[in-house]
Amino acid sequence: MSLSALCLRCGLCCDGNLFSHVALRSDEVASARRHGLDVEALVGGAPALRQCCTALSQRRCTLYAERPEGCRAYGCRLFKELAAGRVSLEDALAVVDRAHALLSALNEGLPPDTDARPSPVMERARFADLSEDGLSPETRALRERTEVLLDEHFHGGPRRFAHAPGEPE
Ligand code: SF4
Ligand code: SF4
Incomplete structure (x- = not known):
């Protein structure tokens, strides 16, 4: 129950961040397509589900x-820590809230998202940082703080990709 409470408040492993x-x-490809999921071929041809996932609705x-x-x-680090009883639900939810607050603040510092399908904040920050104008020092610092928090608590686990091969790091 507490694990599902955590994930229902979070959604970060499905929203592209x-x-x-x-x-x-x-x-799994035919079924994924039947459900309207966004299936792409990675470099090398392996099938993969593009994130933000179209099956995600309000986390x-x-x-x-x-x-x-x-x-x-998949289970992120925070999920595994909660499952093992090494962190309380209250503390785990506070980490999730902190991550969403940082992403929201980072979003404020980025150029407006003009894509018909909303792009993940971390993806937009990565591309904005590579653009000619780049990010302001404050927004770059915020991006770095957000990445540190996501790395510390959320990344990890099998069968997912931080970037499709060939995309910018
Ligand atoms: S990132 Fe972790 S806590 Fe968040 S939804 Fe995924 S498994 Fe759950
Ligand atoms: S189908 Fe989409 S929303 Fe559901 S768990 Fe997988 S990535 Fe997340």
Whole structure:
């Protein structure tokens, strides 16, 4: 129960702020497409699910019972810490809230998102940093603080990618 409470408040492993893609098995592709998920081929041809996932609705997976294996297998560091009883639910939720507050502040410092489909804040920050104008020192510092927090508490686990091969690091 507390694990689902954590994830329902979070959604970061599905909204594109942690990962650009989730690996799919080849036998999951047809079903993913049938459900309207955004399936892409990575460099090398392996199928993967583009994030932000179209099945995510207000931090809830609308395909939970039928989600791909890569989604089932994933648990972030914070999730594992809570599952092992090494952090309380209250403290874990506070970390999630801090991550969302940082992402929201970072979003304020970025150029407006003009894509029809909203792009993840961390992805936009990465590309804005590589652009000619770059990021202001304050926004770059915020981006770095956010990355540190995401690395410390959320990254890790199998079958997901921080970037599709060939995308900028
Ligand atoms: S990033 Fe971790 S806490 Fe957040 S939804 Fe994914 S598994 Fe749950
Ligand atoms: S199918 Fe569900 S669990 Fe998998 S990435 Fe999409 S929203 Fe997340």
